[in-house]
Amino acid sequence: MRGPQLMTYKVSLQDNQRQFEVQEDETLLEAALYQEIGLPYGCQSGGCGACRARIVSGEVEYDYDPPALSEREKAEGYALLCQARPRSDLVIQVEELPDHHAIQVRNMPVRVERREQLCHDVMALWLRLPKGEAFEYLAGQYLDFLLRDGRRRSFSIANSPAEFRRTGLLELHLRHVPEGSFTAHVFNEMTDRAMLRMEAPLGGFYLREDNERPIVFMAGGTGFAPIKSMIEHALERKLDRPMHLYWGVRARRDLYMSDLAEQWQAKNPSLRFTPVLSEATEEDQWPGKRGLVHEAVAEDHPDMRDLDVYMSGPPVMIQAASKQFSSQGLPDGQLHYDSFDYAYQTWPDKEASTG
Ligand SMILES: Cc1cc2nc3c(=O)[nH]c(=O)nc-3n(C[C@H](O)[C@H](O)[C@H](O)COP(=O)(O)OP(=O)(O)OC[C@H]3O[C@@H](n4cnc5c(N)ncnc54)[C@H](O)[C@@H]3O)c2cc1C
Structure with a gap:
């Protein structure tokens, strides 16, 4: 639920004239995704730069200086949408992802159907979704596991959507991170049929099929x-x-x-x-x-x-x-x-x- 007494600003996408609203306590990315405007993003924590956009007019503010935005880029008018909060109406220049609308982000339990160690430090997991739940994603997107303590861990889906439709299973490849709490759990403690909760599909990393380039x-x-x-x-x-x-x-x-x-x-x-x-x-x-x-x-x-x-x-x-x-x-x-x-x-x- 969006708070009623907060300031609301208007964000216009320069290239296609689309608009969405964003409250002062929201990031531009949160507001866009909430309103089903597909903007590019990756890590959602200011570290990767995939959500970089140019601010044509208006002001934004950050809680922290995001690591993937240099002072020079800031001075040149760039912003990271996953961290920027509005301080005025805005016009921004960024690619809107065309296929986004068709695909709904879902939050659902999943069951670990199978685990297989692929090499010394990589484990494959196959996840089964609840019966009757429709789920779609684009090849290249990822999921977040929502852990009990509130933290999230991101992993890319490794099989194609068609393969998922055939088998009903999502495949992941997890590298065992030294000192990594979640991946250590997967390697050392997790049992088959373990239940997890995921949010998916996420991210703007998918195959663009609208050109013929190698x-x-x-x-x-x-x-x-x-x-x-x-x-x-x-x-x-x-x-x-x-x-x-x-x-x-x-x-x-x-x-x-x-x-x-x-x-x-x-x-x-x-x-x-x-x-x-x-x-x-x-x-x-x-x-x-x-x-x-x-x-x-x-x-x-x-x-x-x-x-x-x-x-x-x-x-x-x-x-x-x-x-x-x-x-x-x-x-x-x-x-x-x-x-x-x-x-x-x-x-x-x-x-x-x-x-
Ligand atoms: C969009 C996205 C997709 C991803 N897809 C995959 C995937 O398909 N397969 C996969 O193996 N990983 C993937 N990752 C990385 C994975 O989410 C992290 O490695 C995760 O933090 C591991 O969780 P953990 O609890 O085991 O380790 P944490 O408890 O998060 O980390 C423990 C320590 O290790 C450091 N650390 C964590 N991850 C790494 C790393 N990757 N390299 C070096 N140091 C690290 C942390 O800073 C911390 O100090 C993806 C990340 C993103 C953002």
Whole structure:
């Protein structure tokens, strides 16, 4: 319920003339999603920058300086919609996500149908939804587990929507984070048939099918999960676009589903797979690419003007790649990413507000 006595401001999207209202205590993103205006976002904690927008006119304020917004960007009129609160009517410039309306964010219990350890530090979970519940998502989106103490943990859905419709199961790939409370629980204590609560689908990281450009997919570690969903979706839809998947991990043992990626490549002439190891060991006897995955992409694609790039994984990879790819001509609108931030931990107001 929205409070009646708070100031309400009007936000206009410059490019398509749509408007929505936002109260002084809401973030622009919260208000937009509440009113079913699909704006891009990722971590929802100011850490990833996926919700960056240009303030054409008006004033916003932050509780904290969001880490993903530099002073320079602020001075140039940019804002992060997941943290910015209005202090006047606003006109903003940002891409509205077209498919958003069809898809409803749901909050529901899920049951762990199966767990399988995919490698030394990655566990796959398959979740079953309550019988009769309709659920839809776009390939690449993620879910939040709502934990009992009020905290949330985000994980990308790793199977395609069509596969979910066939099996009724959502697949996740969870990396065991050292000292990580939730992933330690999943690895050490969780039993099959455990019940969890999720909010989903979330995020603006999904495959755009409205153009014919070749696609580069770049995954870091379990960043493979949403990319797997997108590639399965693209192959099911018989998308006629060249696709090149780069998957960066430390050592060979971290390539937890390389057989699947090899199969995609063997069966689909339009798809290439390049694994890249950053810390290959001697026993890996690695014949392939070495180094940082975004450097391998950059080297293979010196001119990125006519590519679409989808990338997901650790924040350091996302930041370094965004900079590098932009310097090689990749337009902002052709770069899509999910940064696996974990900033909910470090933002006290978020902790409080989800509690
Ligand atoms: C949109 C989105 C999608 C995501 N999808 C996936 C996914 O598909 N698979 C997956 O494995 N992860 C994914 N993540 C990351 C995952 O949500 C976090 O790693 C989560 O915090 C782990 O929960 P935890 O309770 O085990 O660790 P926490 O208790 O949250 O963290 C414990 C400590 O480890 C640090 N930490 C937490 N996560 C990481 C990390 N990833 N790298 C380095 N240090 C970390 C924290 O700062 C803290 O100090 C995603 C994140 C986002 C924002």
